[in-house]
Every structure is written in structure tokens, then in C-alpha cells.
Amino acid sequence: MKNVRILLSAFVLMSVMQSCKDKNNLEEVVAVPEPQKIEAAPLGNPDDVKADEGAFQLAKLGYAYDALAPNIDAKTMEIHYSKHYLKYTNELNKAIKGTDLEKKTIEEIFATLDMENKPVRNNGGGYYNHTMFWEVMAPNGATAPKGALAEAINKDFGSFENFKTQFSEAATKQFGSGWAWLVLDKTGKLVIGSTSNQDNPLMPNVSISGKPVLALDVWEHAYYLNYQNKRPDYITAFFNVINWDVVGKKYDAALVK
Ligand SMILES: [Fe+2]
Known part of the structure; x- marks a missing residue:
């Protein structure tokens, strides 16, 4: 009987040790996951990005998203053009819809802009500034003015x-x-x-x-x-x-x- 109790105790002890071991292994697996390969998402085409219907439309980027790399990386260019610029343009169109501003050029809008009109000030600025920004950049351009x-x-x-x-x-x-x-x-x-x-x-x-x-x-x-x-x-x-x-x-x- 004494031998049976010793055997049972040993079995229980081994089971607990195995359980702890498994638990530790599990924790290790959770804490240190296998390295995952993160596939780079394919870049879109700037020509596919269109603003909603409205007085102002996106200026063409004129080069691919990755054309300015490594100086400006492709993902930054894609997000900047297809998300930020698009949003400014759409919001500008919404802000001027049904007003006299709809018939004006962006320069004319700024010339008499009420600076308290924050939707036009912020989104009109966002539209104009970025339109110019895309234009004044190019891959392999001249290194100095002439x-x-x-x-x-x-x-x-x-x-x-x-x-x-x-x-x-x-x-x-x-x-x-x-x-x-x-x-x-x-x-x-x-x-x-x-x-x-x-x-x-x-x-x-x-x-x-x-x-x-x-x-x-x-x-x-x-x-x-x-x-x-x-x-x-x-x-x-x-x-x-x-x-x-x-x-x-x-x-x-x-x-x-
Ligand atoms: Fe920007």
C-alpha cells in the first residue's frame, strides 16, 4: 500500500511538472511568435484616384508613387496623394457646393477668402498647396534653377x-x-x-x-x-x-x- 501511495505521488508530481513545462512552452510561443513575413501591399496607380463630382478635381500626379524614392518613399506618396489630397479636394467641393465660390478659380476664392470660413480655408488650402507640391517635384530633375x-x-x-x-x-x-x-x-x-x-x-x-x-x-x-x-x-x-x-x-x- 505504501508503494502504491509512493507511485501515485510520483505520478501526480510528474503530471504537475509536465503541466508547468507545457504552460511555459505555451507562454513562450505566445510571447515570441514565429517571425511573420509581411508582404508589402502592391502600390496603386495614381491615375485611378478620382475625386467625387464637384468643381475641383485632382491634378494628375505625373509620375508613379515610387518615382521619387528613396527621397520620398512610395507608401508615403500613395497615402499622401490618394488619401490626404483626395480628402481635401472632396471636402473643398462639399464646402463650396451651392455657393458662388463654385464658379471661381481657387486663386479667386483665396483673393476674397473669409478666413473664418474654416472648411474653405483648410480644404481649399489643402487642395491648392498639394496640387502645387506634386507639380514642383519630379524624379531626376535639374539640380538647380536656371x-x-x-x-x-x-x-x-x-x-x-x-x-x-x-x-x-x-x-x-x-x-x-x-x-x-x-x-x-x-x-x-x-x-x-x-x-x-x-x-x-x-x-x-x-x-x-x-x-x-x-x-x-x-x-x-x-x-x-x-x-x-x-x-x-x-x-x-x-x-x-x-x-x-x-x-x-x-x-x-x-x-x-
Ligand atoms: Fe500634405
């Missing part, structure tokens, strides 16, 4: 390098979300500045006024996936993808308008 714009930059900033430093500084120091700008002011001079949120230099009573020729989005959604908090690195990379031919044409057009 022609009249190059001359004006040298005249108003001393050199291209000085301009680059000042523009980068404006973009870096813009607190929170906003944009950095190069504009032609009403005296015919090029000036650099920044605006908050989706404001821009065509709106009344903002910190910089004039005709925009270059815009840089410094909202976190424009760079956070690839650069996290390193906004200055994103700004440096932006200079690798500026489409100086387009910026030059915008400057020429601003001179004659």
Missing part, C-alpha cells in the same frame, strides 16, 4: 546655396504642421517664408504674401513613415527631387501676371 529664376535667386539671396539654407531653415522652423514657400512678392522680389496648417501666401493676412513658385509640405504625414522626427533630413531629400523647370516656369508666369 534662366531668369537663377538670376533672381542670386540677386535676392546672394547665391543658390544661401537660398537653399534660408528655405531649409524656414521649413525646419515652421512649428507644427505647415508649408515652406518661395514667393514673388508685390515688389518683384523673391521671398521665403512659411505658413501654418493649410494656409498659403495667396490668402489674406498670412505671414507671407505673394505668388507662390515653390512649396514644401512639412506636415508629418509628408515624411513620418520614412524620416520619423527627422524633418531636416526630409528637407534635404526634397532638394533632390525639385522640378526646377516647373519652378522656373512658375516664376516666369508670376512675373507677367
